[in-house]
Amino acid sequence: xxxxxxxxxxxxxxxxxxxxxxxxxxxxxxxxxxxxxxxxxxxxxxxxxxxxxxxxxxxxxxxxxxxxxxxxxxxxxxxxxxxxxxxxxxxxxxxxxxxxxxxxxxxxxxxxxxxxx
Amino acid sequence: xxxxxxxxxxxxxxxxxxxxxxxxxxxxxxxxxxxxxxxxxxxxxxxxxxxxxxxxxxxxxxxxxxxxxxxxxxxxxxxxxxxxxxxxxxxxxxxxxxxxxxxxxxxxxxxxxxxxx
DNA sequence: CGTTCAATTCGATAAATGTCAAACTGTAAA
DNA sequence: TTTACAGTTTGACATTTATCGAATTGAACG
Numbered sequence: 208x209x210x211x212x213x214x215x216x217x218x219x220x221x222x223x224x225x226x227x228x229x230x231x232x233x234x235x236x237x238x239x240x241x242x243x244x245x246x247x248x249x250x251x252x253x254x255x256x257x258x259x260x261x262x263x264x265x266x267x268x269x270x271x272x273x274x275x276x277x278x279x280x281x282x283x284x285x286x287x288x289x290x291x292x293x294x295x296x297x298x299x300x301x302x303x304x305x306x307x308x309x310x311x312x313x314x315x316x317x318x319x320x321x322x323x324x
Numbered sequence: 325x326x327x328x329x330x331x332x333x334x335x336x337x338x339x340x341x342x343x344x345x346x347x348x349x350x351x352x353x354x355x356x357x358x359x360x361x362x363x364x365x366x367x368x369x370x371x372x373x374x375x376x377x378x379x380x381x382x383x384x385x386x387x388x389x390x391x392x393x394x395x396x397x398x399x400x401x402x403x404x405x406x407x408x409x410x411x412x413x414x415x416x417x418x419x420x421x422x423x424x425x426x427x428x429x430x431x432x433x434x435x436x437x438x439x440x441x
Numbered sequence: 442c443g444t445t446c447a448a449t450t451c452g453a454t455a456a457a458t459g460t461c462a463a464a465c466t467g468t469a470a471a
Numbered sequence: 472t473t474t475a476c477a478g479t480t481t482g483a484c485a486t487t488t489a490t491c492g493a494a495t496t497g498a499a500c501g
Contacts, residue, residue: 220346227341229334269460271479290468308422314353386490407447407498
């Protein structure tokens with residue numbers, strides 16, 4: 208038992224790890240920022256990776272690696288559009304993170320915080 | 325300029341890093357959980373480190389190290405009470421994290437997401 | 442005082458991380 | 472088809488991390 212919740216804990220830890228590097232966090236924020244512009248109807252959607260490269264003081268291979276980590280943590284998704292790669296926010300995961308800090312922990316009363324075997 | 329915001333970004337990244345290890349995340353959740361019990365008046369307050377040691381499958385030195393990391397990231401504070409160490413949730417930092425995922429990013433429109441020099 | 446229990450400090454070590462330069466792939470456009 | 476641009480892959484390297492066992496400190500209690 209308590210498999211589901213342990214899975215969730217690991218998923219959360221993985222997401223936090225992906226956000227634990229300042230450059231990666233900035234990329235994630237950029238993607239969130241672009242999304243809100245899309246919501247306002249000013250943009251067709253998504254955020255180009257090239258943009259991220261030009262806004263951070265790190266090389267293209269590093270940005271590529273960071274983006275992959277964000278995808279791997281289910282925080283974003285990426286899609287090719289012609290010559291460009293477009294990043295999209297993964298809204299369910301964003302909501303999961305939001306809920307995590309919203310009120311009581313999702314883990315209490317699940318056995319996850321009880322004594323070990 | 326944008327020093328304040330860059331500092332905040334780094335502070336956030338540091339907090340996420342502290343929460344990026346499953347065992348450390350579990351310790352943090354335990355502390356949050358104990359706090360709510362205190363709020364209900366059933367406990368004098370705080371969470372003993374011994375408890376964390378007995379609930380995780382890692383040794384005392386490792387738990388000690390993890391607790392130090394949480395303190396270093398300003399997520400919790402620790403106080404000696406006789407033979408025991410008691411952990412307390414750092415509420416301001418908890419709120420900062422909550423606000424981070426609450427609605428629009430605190431970073432948009434600050435210059436942090438603009439083109440680099 | 443000596444013992445016991447809680448927790449920390451001190452190496453050590455294997456694994457993961459962030460970054461880069463160089464070479465490569467894929468798409469568009471001349 | 473050649474060129475140019477966007478992004479990835481590969482391989483390398485220095486740094487950080489998670490964990491442990493052994494030794495240590497600190498408080499309480501007989």
